[in-house]
Amino acid sequence: MNWPNEHSPLIVLICKEIRFTARRPIYWISSIGVITFTVWLSVSTGANAIKEITVVSPQLARYMVNLFPQMILLLYPFSTFLMISLYLFMEMFTLEKVQKRLELLLITPLRANQIWLGKCLAIFALVYPFVLVTDFAYVGLWGYVCYEMTGVLPSLVMPALVVGLIGGPLLAFALISFFGLITLLISRSDIAQTTAFFTSFGVTFGGSYALGWIGRHMAPGTNLVTWPTAISILVMVALSFSVLWILQDRLDKDQIVRTIG
């Protein structure tokens, strides 16, 4: 295979964003902090609940051992992606625009939508591995804790894994990409940053509350994440990316530069 003699500007932008973000301690500190907090919170909350339920009904406890990972995989990969990407979003979109470096990028051989795409893909490449680590760390730790407490290993259902590994992170990626697009088109880019911040925390806390409520009202023996749920989420992902694709195609330099000031 012959490598092209020149670099593709899009690949150059992606590599630059990844390389220089990965060199910064704040990226590692914040990402590892979010992972640790998420895994600790989900395992410790679940373990305490299982301990209490085991006393009342060992059969219900065995059911909850399998239900908890479904709840976590439905919500946390989505919210973990959002929370880790907040800092990167600020660096790559908000500050880039506020500090006007975006104007300089717009006069390079990069097209406006390539700048957006390059930054979004860099965010994905920097965040997705951490979401996978969170998923596997949670599943491993939960299995260990459950085995120690009940002597039973939790069984994972495939739809929950599909949501946790693919659907949730991709849906969060679509949302962050949408905020990125909005940041390019509005003059108050701090508004998009604040909205992204509140959305990620709102989804995490609101989602946790909603899942708790659903868990309490579910008929014992049923699964929370079934194939219809997983497919619905994947359809939402596909729709989100379709909308983004249409919007990015309409990105207009004049509009972006007017909002830079």
Place this chain on the structure above:
Amino acid sequence: MTNVIEVSQLYKSFGQIKALQGVTFNVAQNEVFGYLGHNGAGKTTTIRLLLGLLKPDAGQVLIFGKDPYPDDQLRQALRKRIGVVLEEDFLYPYMTGEEYLIFWANLYSVPRQEVRQRVEKALHLVGMAERGRSIIGTYSKGMCRRLAIARALLNQPELLILDEPTVGLDPEARAYIHTLIKDLVASNNLTVFLTSHDLEEVERLCNRVAIIEKGRIVLSGTVAELRRGVQPELVIRFIPLEGSLLPEPVLQRLKALPFVADFDLREDVLHVKLIDSNQSPELISILVNEGVRISEVRQHIRSLEDVYFEIMRRHELAE
């Protein structure tokens, strides 16, 4: 001579603000073209239109014969022929100078095997070879400016657009950049479009100049043509008479002369603005006949700064 930049009847508004109102000018190949104006006169808007960052409301911009605005592959190739230094440097403070230039060279698709060589050459050219491996955040303002110029040269541009390249720099750094621009133009067949507040800089570097005010070009031409466009000034030193510097009848006579546009008496020096410089001998002869004892006569060489301020004053009066 081929025009690298052709701008005709360009209009651009932002809401109620009319940034450009019918701007027209051309920049020929190998020319250094100065674009002068106050803050808010329309310089940055013009540059953004030249770079294809903004879409004109009306009129046309052609760079190397092509409209720079559409965001397509043809325009991507066009952008590789242009080097730009904007008013601010917009560098990434966490990179080293060398890393920054490598990133930029790759972004402009410089062939892989040439990247390192071009980066070293550009750093050497701007006198930054020693500091290439330092973090940009540790650079002085002058060094940042030089790095921005090095960046603009990486793609070996045919057109260099410089937006106030020496603003905020100390005299030494300014002189260095002036010499650098002159050398680049001489050795690289470059065409330069330069905006500046510094009239001395424009006078030193530019072949032709356009002055923009409130979105309109109020004057354009070579510096010599611009000088000719304003009234010639004669400076006459005389030996004062007892009692008064110049007797009232002499002043009245001066006022009545049809070829005198204006005059100003400052102690023993009379500054006379003539409508036509050919009338200088006649003026001298009238003053001598009136009894004025002249000790020195010279034509005041108007700097671009004088010309600029006079044009601005006239423009304001006309409005």
